[in-house]
Amino acid sequence: MSELRFDHVSVRYGSRSTGxxxxxxVSLTIPSGSVVGLVGESGSGKSTLARAAIxxxxxxxxxxxxxxxxxxxxxxxxxxxxxxxxxxSSLDPRMAIGESIAEMIPRGTFSSAAAKRxxxxxxxxxxxxxxxxxxxxxxxLSGGQRQRIGLARALAARPEVIIADEITSAxxxxxxxxxxxxxxxxxxxxxxxxxxxxxxxxxxxYLSDYIAVMYLGHIVELGPVDExxxxxxxxxxxxxxxxxxxxxxxLLAVDPAAPMxxxxxxxxxxxxxxxFNPRCPIGPLVHPERQICVQSAPQLPTTxxxxxxxxxxDLTRGRVPQPFEPSW
Amino acid sequence: MPTRLxxxxxxxxxxxxxxxxxxLIVALLAIFAPLLWGAQAEAIDTAGTQQGPSAEHLLGTxxxxxxxxARVLIATQLSVALAVIAVVIGVTVxxxxxxxxxxxxRWAARxxxxxxxxxxxFPGLLLALFLAAVFGVGATGAVFAIGLAMAPSFARLxxxxxxxxxxxxxxxxxxAAGVSRLRVLIRHVLPNIAEPLIVNAxxxxxGALLAFAGLSFLGIGVQVPAYDWGKLLSEGLNRIYINPAAxxxxxxxxxxxxxxxxxLGETAASVAGGRVATGRWTLSPLPxxxxxxxxxxxxxxxxxxxxxxxxxxxxxxxNGLVHPVRGVSFEVxxGEALGVVGESGSGKSLTALAAxxxxxxxGVVDAxxxxxxxxQMLTAPEKTxxxxxxxxxxxxxxxxxTSFNPxxxxxxxxxxxxxEHQGMSKKDAMKRAVKQLQAVRVxxxxxxxxxxxxxFSGGMRQRAMIAMGLMNSPKLIIADExxxxxxxTVQRQVLRLLExxxxxxxxxxxxISHDIAVVxxxxxxxxxxxxxxxxxxxxxxxxxxxxRHPYTRALLEVVPDLxxxxxxxxxxxxxxxxxxxxxxLGCAFAAxxxxxxxxxxxxxxxxxxxxxxxRVACWNPVGGDTRVTxxxxxxxxxxxEAAPVATVGGAQ
Numbered sequence: 015m016s017e018l019r020f021d022h023v024s025v026r027y028g029s030r031s032t033g034x035x036x037x038x039x040v041s042l043t044i045p046s047g048s049v050v051g052l053v054g055e056s057g058s059g060k061s062t063l064a065r066a067a068i069x070x071x072x073x074x075x076x077x078x079x080x081x082x083x084x085x086x087x088x089x090x091x092x093x094x095x096x097x098x099x100x101x102x103s104s105l106d107p108r109m110a111i112g113e114s115i116a117e118m119i120p121r122g123t124f125s126s127a128a129a130k131r132x133x134x135x136x137x138x139x140x141x142x143x144x145x146x147x148x149x150x151x152x153x154x155l156s157g158g159q160r161q162r163i164g165l166a167r168a169l170a171a172r173p174e175v176i177i178a179d180e181i182t183s184a185x186x187x188x189x190x191x192x193x194x195x196x197x198x199x200x201x202x203x204x205x206x207x208x209x210x211x212x213x214x215x216x217x218x219x220y221l222s223d224y225i226a227v228m229y230l231g232h233i234v235e236l237g238p239v240d241e242x243x244x245x246x247x248x249x250x251x252x253x254x255x256x257x258x259x260x261x262x263x264x265l266l267a268v269d270p271a272a273p274m275x276x277x278x279x280x281x282x283x284x285x286x287x288x289x290f291n292p293r294c295p296i297g298p299l300v301h302p303e304r305q306i307c308v309q310s311a312p313q314l315p316t317t318x319x320x321x322x323x324x325x326x327x328d329l330t331r332g333r334v335p336q337p338f339e340p341s342w
Numbered sequence: 343m344p345t346r347l348x349x350x351x352x353x354x355x356x357x358x359x360x361x362x363x364x365x366l367i368v369a370l371l372a373i374f375a376p377l378l379w380g381a382q383a384e385a386i387d388t389a390g391t392q393q394g395p396s397a398e399h400l401l402g403t404x405x406x407x408x409x410x411x412a413r414v415l416i417a418t419q420l421s422v423a424l425a426v427i428a429v430v431i432g433v434t435v436x437x438x439x440x441x442x443x444x445x446x447x448r449w450a451a452r453x454x455x456x457x458x459x460x461x462x463x464f465p466g467l468l469l470a471l472f473l474a475a476v477f478g479v480g481a482t483g484a485v486f487a488i489g490l491a492m493a494p495s496f497a498r499l500x501x502x503x504x505x506x507x508x509x510x511x512x513x514x515x516x517x518a519a520g521v522s523r524l525r526v527l528i529r530h531v532l533p534n535i536a537e538p539l540i541v542n543a544x545x546x547x548x549g550a551l552l553a554f555a556g557l558s559f560l561g562i563g564v565q566v567p568a569y570d571w572g573k574l575l576s577e578g579l580n581r582i583y584i585n586p587a588a589x590x591x592x593x594x595x596x597x598x599x600x601x602x603x604x605x606l607g608e609t610a611a612s613v614a615g616g617r618v619a620t621g622r623w624t625l626s627p628l629p630x631x632x633x634x635x636x637x638x639x640x641x642x643x644x645x646x647x648x649x650x651x652x653x654x655x656x657x658x659x660x661n662g663l664v665h666p667v668r669g670v671s672f673e674v675x676x677g678e679a680l681g682v683v684g685e686s687g688s689g690k691s692l693t694a695l696a697a698x699x700x701x702x703x704x705g706v707v708d709a710x711x712x713x714x715x716x717x718q719m720l721t722a723p724e725k726t727x728x729x730x731x732x733x734x735x736x737x738x739x740x741x742x743x744t745s746f747n748p749x750x751x752x753x754x755x756x757x758x759x760x761x762e763h764q765g766m767s768k769k770d771a772m773k774r775a776v777k778q779l780q781a782v783r784v785x786x787x788x789x790x791x792x793x794x795x796x797x798f799s800g801g802m803r804q805r806a807m808i809a810m811g812l813m814n815s816p817k818l819i820i821a822d823e824x825x826x827x828x829x830x831t832v833q834r835q836v837l838r839l840l841e842x843x844x845x846x847x848x849x850x851x852x853x854i855s856h857d858i859a860v861v862x863x864x865x866x867x868x869x870x871x872x873x874x875x876x877x878x879x880x881x882x883x884x885x886x887x888x889x890r891h892p893y894t895r896a897l898l899e900v901v902p903d904l905x906x907x908x909x910x911x912x913x914x915x916x917x918x919x920x921x922x923x924x925x926x927l928g929c930a931f932a933a934x935x936x937x938x939x940x941x942x943x944x945x946x947x948x949x950x951x952x953x954x955x956x957r958v959a960c961w962n963p964v965g966g967d968t969r970v971t972x973x974x975x976x977x978x979x980x981x982x983e984a985a986p987v988a989t990v991g992g993a994q
Contacts, residue, residue: 053481055829055830055832056829065514068352068518069517069518070514070517070518078547090520092518092519092520094518095518095519096514096515096518097516098511098515099511100511103510103511103512104510104511104515105512106512106529106533106534107528107534108534109529109530111532114512117516117519117521117529118519156918164515167515168515171519186685186856187685187856187857187858187897187900187901188685188896188900188914189914189915189918190900190912191911191912191913191914192903192914193913194912194915195911195912195914198911202519214902215830215904215905216902216906218907219902219904220902220906220908220912243904254830254831255832255904256834257831258832258904259830259832259857259863260859260863260897260904260905261857261862261886261903262905264863265834265837265860265864266838266841266863266864278643281404310527311586335368
């Protein structure tokens with residue numbers, strides 16, 4: 015059992031006057047052995063949430079627990095490991111990949127150097143790399159291969175939870191698939207719990223059991239992946255879905271009601287009430303009588319299943335963007 | 343390039359060769375001079391004191407009649423040794439001070455940083471003089487003085503470089519696994535900053551040598567009976583009018599050894615920093631491409647804004663010329679939206695840059711035709727090209743932050759384009775700038791025109807960049823990955839904006855992207871590039887149904903969509919694209935292609951018209967009637983010339 019739970023977690027950087035609350039009162043549970051996909055635009059706080067779980071960002075409010083134990087007290091065991099976004103900065107260019115992996119093996123696990131080497135070989139084989147390459151430097155490897163090393167290194171620490179932060183966004187599409195397939199197989203095989211962060215909804219959908227949508231430090235929608243994607247209730251989730259370039263979509267279609275060219279909000283000065291209200295197509299910009307959106311922040315219901323933090327979520331169903339015919 | 347090769351090419355360069363020779367001479371003298379001339383240097387000759395240069399004593403003799411030349415040569419050992427010891431002290435203390443903040447508790451770290459900052463502000467030689475007084479007169483004192491005086495600057499260098507390394511993800515990964523700070527420092531930080539440290543230490547050795555000469559000259563360095571070059575210099579200088587050679591000798595020695603250390607440092611720096619001369623052949627003129635064949639279409643058809651035929655971009659490397667773009671031909675018509683897709687390294691961005699003559703040397707652009715709006719871009723003078731950029735040809739890049747001057751307001755940067763190219767007054771140009779910002783839907787345009795680029799979000803900056811391109815009604819907008827750095831919602835806004843600009847102004851758009859879905863949604867026609875060539879050119883309407891090149895098909899297969907079957911593993915294209923220098927003889931995709939035949943490996947297929955506007959470069963196009971029979975046909979073809987006759991598959 016390894017259930018990762020974020021309980022009213024806040025992460026705040028900087029001083030009171032110039033600071034920034036990157037993650038604001040976020041509660042999220044990742045059930046044991048399942049994959050939660052976390053989506054949101056840059057600056058929404060999704061990477062900060064992940065870094066807080068491995069102790070790289072300061073938790074200024076709430077608690078992050080693994081099976082009920084505060085992760086800050088589990089530092090000796092390091093049960094949560096992360097695979098990073100940039101395959102070129104996540105490996106020490108001066109260290110052979112085998113050494114990088116061996117460094118993560120908990121001390122005292124293997125008595126002899128030979129056993130440690132065998133473990134490195136096993137991990138390399140697990141991520142479909144030739145164990146003979148343990149001596150190569152990262153410079154000799156492609157981006158996709160480096161991401162596999164990143165995964166092997168995370169697995170070396172014998173984790174219960176893997177956090178994958180945009181692990182394919184720096185890769186070409188032709189190798190993206192192999193990394194995603196690998197992550198999915200390994201996590202299923204080792205029964206790992208995973209928080210999978212990506213801005214690419216198609217990728218998140220492919221890998222995740224549940225999906226959480228973040229906007230400006232808040233989770234605005236949460237639920238089983240099919241439920242959220244097929245029946246999105248929050249206007250932000252709907253906007254995200256409409257923006258995904260797909261083969262059947264129509265990116266250039268215009269929804270006449272949506273205030274499209276509004277700038278993304280400044281996280282240093284978040285808007286009052288619902289943080290999405292200055293951009294919202296069903297909010298006070300379009301419906302001036304909906305002042306509640308400016309006055310009070312909608313709460314995410316704690317009931318299990320599909321939850322939305324929106325005052326008017328239930329009124330949005332069935333509303334689709336008007337098709338727009340391109341000029342050709 | 344392997345380090346050994348780099349060193350070899352360095353040693354061949356003039357500076358490297360000089361450094362090597364000088365360092366060898368100094369080192370050999372330091373080791374062997376005392377053995378060879380020891381007796382001579384100590385031989386006191388009371389009869390021949392203070393003589394001028396003679397055949398016997400080339401630099402004359404000193405107050406005790408000892409040979410000055412021999413003493414200068416022997417002093418090499420002590421002078422160099424002192425300099426090296428001082429540098430070792432300086433680098434060690436500096437590195438310890440510089441790295442201490444990353445392992446010490448916070449308050450101690452701040453204290454160390456503060457002390458180092460104050461020490462850096464203090465002039466080095468003054469510090470050395472002060473420390474020499476503290477440690478007492480003599481060689482030991484001088485070594486410590488100069489070494490410690492050197493430490494603050496090394497501490498600062500170490501601090502700055504470790505801070506840069508500390509932000510990298512591999513440090514985060516190590517910390518997440520509980521690797522101790524000291525271990526992170528020793529195993530991850532130090533190896534990554536060692537190179538610049540060593541380079542700086544070598545240069546510092548030259549400085550230390552001079553500093554010692556200075557201290558000994560002042561009389562607070564080496565004391566009798568020991569002697570170094572500074573000591574000899576001060577002795578010689580006392581009677582410079584009687585025997586100038588006695589001062590000249592040690593002075594030359596100091597200069598030569600100092601030069602040796604500095605040049606060695608420079609050489610090491612250029613190896614470490616990759617500033618290596620790329621080989622002998624870069625000095626000779628680049629090989630000219632084979633004689634140009636006449637263009638297939640003598641005249642550009644009416645309504646074509648950009649016409650490119652057989653475009654090649656070449657770069658010199660140590661192993662010869664490589665061609666990241668190998669013969670690309672296409673046309674862009676007025677008001678057309680043309681997309682170019684390909685993986686990194688496919689040459690798509692270089693093609694766009696070459697089309698607007700923005701390839702910097704040593705890159706070489708060559709084409710049978712490169713014509714934009716009736717202007718021959720390859721032969722047009724530099725001035726004409728510069729006039730085009732920003733008027734009829736607009737460029738939009740991936741990172742608009744680097745395309746704007748961060749110190750100037752957005753409005754005036756936009757206005758400048760109109761002032762320069764249309765001779766508008768400043769006021770009119772500013773009005774037009776605001777109008778264009780409104781046209782690209784920047785909210786509160788009048789106020790935003792007064793802001794600086796950093797006050798704009800990524801999406802707004804990209805809008806401003808497009809507005810800048812629109813200042814002079816362009817005929818073609820080349821957008822190189824304009825939305826790659828943006829969020830999907832903002833990406834959609836920018837793509838819509840480009841589409842609106844196109845319908846409003848009839849400007850053609852060349853959209854370069856790695857995302858085939860983006861291109862298929864926003865362009866009429868798509869060029870698929872692979873390893874520097876166009877492999878398929880087809881209308882986007884046919885992309886998902888009629889693509890015939892196996893690479894195009896594979897690209898479409900591997901991109902996950904919102905309706906991808908989650909029970910199946912994702913599609914993968916095995917292998918990786920060939921590097922520009924390793925493009926095989928035949929089709930570059932053959933090694934990864936499930937349909938490849940012997941013919942594919944032996945000869946590269948031409949981009950030929952398949953049907954209407956659909957062009958494809960493939961011996962075995964997918965979906966054609968001849969697909970099944972073709973492999974047999976091509977294996978039967980003669981090995982040497984896999985004649986295009988065999989390309990019955992759909993080629994007309």
